[in-house]
Amino acid sequence: MERKLSEYISLSQTIDITKSSKKIKIGLLSSFTINGLSETLTVKCSELAIECKSYVAGYNQYNQEILDPKSKLYSFSPDITFLIIDIRTLLNEIFYHPYSISSSERKKIVKEKITELENLILQFKKNSNSKLIIFNFSLPSYSPNGLIETKSEFGFHDMINEINQELSKIVKNESSVYVYNFRQFTSKFGERNIFDYRQFFIGDIRISFDYIPYLANDLMGYVKPMLGLNKKCIVLDLDNTLWGGIIGEDGFDGIELGQTSNGKAFVEFQKELLSLWDRGIILAINSKNNFDDAIKIIQEHPDMILREKHFASIQINWNDKAQNLKQVADEINIGLNSIVFFDDDKLNRERIKQEFPEVLTVELPDDPSQFSAVLKELNDFNVLQQTDEDTKRGQMYAQQRERNRFEKSVSNLDDFLKQLDIKVKIKKSNEFLIPRISQLTLKTNQFNLTTKRYQEEEIRNLSNDSKFIVGCAQVLDKFGDNGITGAYIINKNEKFWMIDTFLLSCRIIGRGVENAILSEILKDAKKNGIEEIKAEFIPTEKNKPAENFLSDYGFKKQENFWVYNLNNNIKSPNHLTVEIENDK
Amino acid sequence: MTNNIYAIVAKVFSIPESQVNDQSSPENIDSWDSFNGLILVDELENHFNIKFSISEIIDVKTVSDIKRHLKNHNVTLDD
Numbered sequence: 001m002e003r004k005l006s007e008y009i010s011l012s013q014t015i016d017i018t019k020s021s022k023k024i025k026i027g028l029l030s031s032f033t034i035n036g037l038s039e040t041l042t043v044k045c046s047e048l049a050i051e052c053k054s055y056v057a058g059y060n061q062y063n064q065e066i067l068d069p070k071s072k073l074y075s076f077s078p079d080i081t082f083l084i085i086d087i088r089t090l091l092n093e094i095f096y097h098p099y100s101i102s103s104s105e106r107k108k109i110v111k112e113k114i115t116e117l118e119n120l121i122l123q124f125k126k127n128s129n130s131k132l133i134i135f136n137f138s139l140p141s142y143s144p145n146g147l148i149e150t151k152s153e154f155g156f157h158d159m160i161n162e163i164n165q166e167l168s169k170i171v172k173n174e175s176s177v178y179v180y181n182f183r184q185f186t187s188k189f190g191e192r193n194i195f196d197y198r199q200f201f202i203g204d205i206r207i208s209f210d211y212i213p214y215l216a217n218d219l220m221g222y223v224k225p226m227l228g229l230n231k232k233c234i235v236l237d238l239d240n241t242l243w244g245g246i247i248g249e250d251g252f253d254g255i256e257l258g259q260t261s262n263g264k265a266f267v268e269f270q271k272e273l274l275s276l277w278d279r280g281i282i283l284a285i286n287s288k289n290n291f292d293d294a295i296k297i298i299q300e301h302p303d304m305i306l307r308e309k310h311f312a313s314i315q316i317n318w319n320d321k322a323q324n325l326k327q328v329a330d331e332i333n334i335g336l337n338s339i340v341f342f343d344d345d346k347l348n349r350e351r352i353k354q355e356f357p358e359v360l361t362v363e364l365p366d367d368p369s370q371f372s373a374v375l376k377e378l379n380d381f382n383v384l385q386q387t388d389e390d391t392k393r394g395q396m397y398a399q400q401r402e403r404n405r406f407e408k409s410v411s412n413l414d415d416f417l418k419q420l421d422i423k424v425k426i427k428k429s430n431e432f433l434i435p436r437i438s439q440l441t442l443k444t445n446q447f448n449l450t451t452k453r454y455q456e457e458e459i460r461n462l463s464n465d466s467k468f469i470v471g472c473a474q475v476l477d478k479f480g481d482n483g484i485t486g487a488y489i490i491n492k493n494e495k496f497w498m499i500d501t502f503l504l505s506c507r508i509i510g511r512g513v514e515n516a517i518l519s520e521i522l523k524d525a526k527k528n529g530i531e532e533i534k535a536e537f538i539p540t541e542k543n544k545p546a547e548n549f550l551s552d553y554g555f556k557k558q559e560n561f562w563v564y565n566l567n568n569n570i571k572s573p574n575h576l577t578v579e580i581e582n583d584k
Numbered sequence: 585m586t587n588n589i590y591a592i593v594a595k596v597f598s599i600p601e602s603q604v605n606d607q608s609s610p611e612n613i614d615s616w617d618s619f620n621g622l623i624l625v626d627e628l629e630n631h632f633n634i635k636f637s638i639s640e641i642i643d644v645k646t647v648s649d650i651k652r653h654l655k656n657h658n659v660t661l662d663d
Contacts, residue, residue: 004630006623010598035619198638199622209626 002217005036005209012039020051022227027055027078027130029062031089032206040216041223048220048229059204060089066120069127078130080222082180083120086206087137087160098156099144110159114166121170121177131384132177133222136164138186138194175385175456178222185218221379230338231281231360231380232393234273235328237343238287238294238316242270242306244368247293258303262368269371270305277310280393281381282332284313286324286341291316312397321348322355331404332397333506340380344368387436389483399480400507406479414575417511420477422576424486424516429463429470433484437472440487440503445542447514448503449535449549454489467492468500469524473517475508482508486517490525497525499535509545512573518553519572520580526566534561588662589654592631593647596624606648624650632659 024045028038038054045052055076057065062083065073073081088095090113098106117134124132143149143156152158164183171177186194189211199205207215224230239246243266244256256263277283283306287294294316298308308314313331315324321343329336337358343349344364353361360380364371383390403420410416429437438456445451454462463470473486485505491498499521504514525533535550554571555562572578593608594601597615610616616624625641628634628650634657644650651661 004627006596006627009623010595013598033619036623198636198641201638202641203618203622205622209623 002213005040005212008040008043008213008216009036011043015042015046017046017051020046020049022048022050022229023053024050024080024223024227025053025055025076025078026223027057027073027076027081028084029057029065029073029081030084031060031062031086032084033059033204034084034207034212035203035205036209036212037216040213041219044216044220045223048224050223050227050229063120066124066127074127078128080131080133080226081124081128082219083124083132083134084182085117085135085137087140088206090137090163091159094159097144098159099152103153103155106154106159110162113163114170117163117167118170121174125174125176129176131222131226133180133219134167134171134177135180135182136167138183138191141191178384180218180222185215189214217379221382222384224380225382225384229380230382231340231378232338233282233284233312233328233332233334234276234340234342235284235286235325236273237345237348238285238289238297240344240368241342241364241371242266243297243301243304247289247297252293252296252301255297255301257297257301263303265368265371267303267305269368269375272372272375274305274310276375276381277306277394278391280386280391282312282334282394282397283310284328284332285311285315286321286328286343287316288318288321289316309398310394312394312401314401321351325352325356325359331401340378342375385435385439387439387484389436389439389485392481392483395480396482396507399482402479403477417575420479420511420575422511422513423476423579424513424576425474425476425579425581426517426520427472427474427484427581429459429472433472434459434463436484437470437487440472440484440505441501444503444505445540446506446545447509447549448501448540448543449499449546450501450538451540451543452489452501454501462489471521473513475511475513486513488517488521490521492528495530496532496534497521497530499533502535506545512576514549515553515571515573516576516578519570520578522564522566522570526570531566533564533566535564536561589628589647589651592627593624593650596620596627604647606651607646609646628654632657634659 026038026041028034034056038056041054042052055073055078057073062085065071094101094109121132121134137160139157139160145152145155149155149157168179171179194207194211196205196208199208236242244262245254247255257266258264273283295308298304298306313328315327317324325339325341326336329339336356340360340362341349341352342362342364349361349363352359362374362378364374407416410419427433435456438454438459441452441454441459459470462468469490469492471488472484475482475485485508487501487503488499489501491500502518522533535555537547537550539547550562551557553564554568555564590601590604593604597613597620599613599615610621621644625636629636632654636653640653644653654661
């Protein structure tokens, strides 16, 4: 349940920022009164240990703030800015009298409005590094044309739909600009609730008090991923969470799943979980049960939606729940703070909350018919950009579990590597790969020689620079596609090549992939008549796994650099195949 | 549920209840600005399950005005 605006306002006066570990600066621009929004955001931030500073522009001052490079907004230098223009402001008198003009005039006005919005976005980008979140426009339920509105030639509602569509198009290719779907917000809570005529006339308030906290909640959806507070993995209990009843008591045929009304609720919940898995959220199981009983349901029950292949870690045993949860995090190699925990049992939830406060433990209601709604209310899974690898993450982690099991079943490492059928595809950077290469440089900490971080724009520039080679590697094996998991940047001098960046995602370390990529770089250099390759290892707190990589390969230390003489043999591992893709 | 209007006024304006009386107004309560005034309307409406008209809202100058309008909506107050 969301709290009242008045409560947020009084809470905002008693915030203790000393407990905050992260900071954010929020700019708020709007065409009407939005009192209370910044207070609510500040409180919601403080509850996540974020110190929030905000700048609220003067009433309807958004144009001046954006167009003037010396405006107070820009000198505040926000990290994220919300631009809230409502449809009444945008269309002005046309909002009331759309049919006082012809359809071609309506089209013309829409074009002008789109240009106006596009220009605001452009100017904002020119003057600020802040992310910009622009609200789209709610569609009034009313039309003066009544029921023939839907037959009107480029009618009132068509105008607003067109503006919304064009706005999305403009923003689609802007990496720092997003459209907030305010239209969807209005349809979720209802026009009659959101718009209160009395508040409108008295204070020019166009989002009524009661709904400001819900709006703030949606806007927090942007703040969380900006600060790395988004969740990546859902850990699930089984009995009375994924199905009704207790397998140990009710048996295979006795549990509720599918068929009954109650059983349908669990199927629905599983479908929603699967849809999150489809887009890259990792799933795992943490259940106190006999393994054989529970896994049989997962493998064989006809109404089960989630199967073994969807889970990256399966902990079904009689161990302590907290210990199991830690085991899940270790197995998948993610932080406890990226985990969401679902369990119908209050005591289990309390146990996890106490042991791991950084885990988001969801307060599940007793009634399973509400599980789906609770899941969909969470706005913790948002990301601000998504690569192919992100969407396949759930799948990749589940394959990893298979791989680990296989590794345990094979007696020695060499046999394991041989039987994995690893294939490394080496690719030169291109427009599709740039976001992923940038993401790898930003996120990879362990196997990373230099830990240099590059934004997308920088990778694009390096890719277009003939003095540099930017490449990456896709790794596949018999269990599936690991995606683009390695990247490198070479600085080409006339006499020698310098390895500027060389990194590997931690989930494929130790399979010879690093040696395969490196030897391809060396071969390429030799082909280009180069005699020496230089590399650097810049130690950090986390990159110990890469410490001995260069010396193990045969690089020799010369002053600050590691050097490989290309007259030496170039060895490459023989348990894997390498493919070079040259298409640019 | 209390029908003590002073308690509601005190909570909205973040002041001790003892400082609220019938003569309380924007003149003598610092935090009573137009925005908090609207928050008060919202609180009262939710608390008593009524809706004020816009003229009633604008007419309010003091706490006793609020009491008068509440009585018109058939609300029985504690005092």
